Amino acid sequence: CPSSPKPPASPSEKCGVLNVTKITEHGKKVRKNWTSSWTVLQGFTLLFAKGQGGGTSWFGGSQSKPEFTVDLRGGSVEWASKDKSSKKHVIELKTRQGTELLIQSENDGVITDWYRALQDTISTHAWE
Numbered sequence: 553c554p555s556s557p558k559p560p561a562s563p564s565e566k567c568g569v570l571n572v573t574k575i576t577e578h579g580k581k582v583r584k585n586w587t588s589s590w591t592v593l594q595g596f597t598l599l600f601a602k603g604q605g606g607g608t609s610w611f612g613g614s615q616s617k618p619e620f621t622v623d624l625r626g627g628s629v630e631w632a633s634k635d636k637s638s639k640k641h642v643i644e645l646k647t648r649q650g651t652e653l654l655i656q657s658e659n660d661g662v663i664t665d666w667y668r669a670l671q672d673t674i675s676t677h678a679w680e
């Protein structure tokens with residue numbers, strides 16, 4: 553996180569711009585709405601802020617309120633199957649609360665790093 557006030561406190565701290573859409577909310581299917589979001593992984597929480605574009609903002613700045621947060625504890629992450637999206641490099645994230653998100657980047661290095669970070673975070677079970 554280049555503009556973070558302090559260096560990342562743990563390997564599970566990560567941020568960048570990703571394309572995101574919800575596909576299910578509280579177990580119910582919702583219409584896709586792909587948006588480019590400034591995305592931050594902090595501990596067991598994934599935060600999204602809309603339209604941060606260049607990736608130079610940080611939460612706390614005037615235009616950088618988290619729009620949406622996801623609790624990763626007890627969730628799961630996998631590569632989305634082709635029927636979930638026609639896009640390339642799509643991660644499917646399911647939360648214990650019944651929210652499903654698709655997370656995508658055109659850059660496969662970027663998305664692979666996110667996949668690993670999310671997988672690591674979820675698989676530690678360190679919150680237990």
Ligand code: I3S
Nearest residue numbers: 573583584585586635636637638639642654
């Ligand atoms: O799974 P879907 O319904 O094919 O998802 C596409 C739609 O959400 C589409 O918007 P409309 O609801 O206005 O048709 C989006 O523009 C597409 O990006 C969605 O599909 P992909 O394959 O890009 O996730």
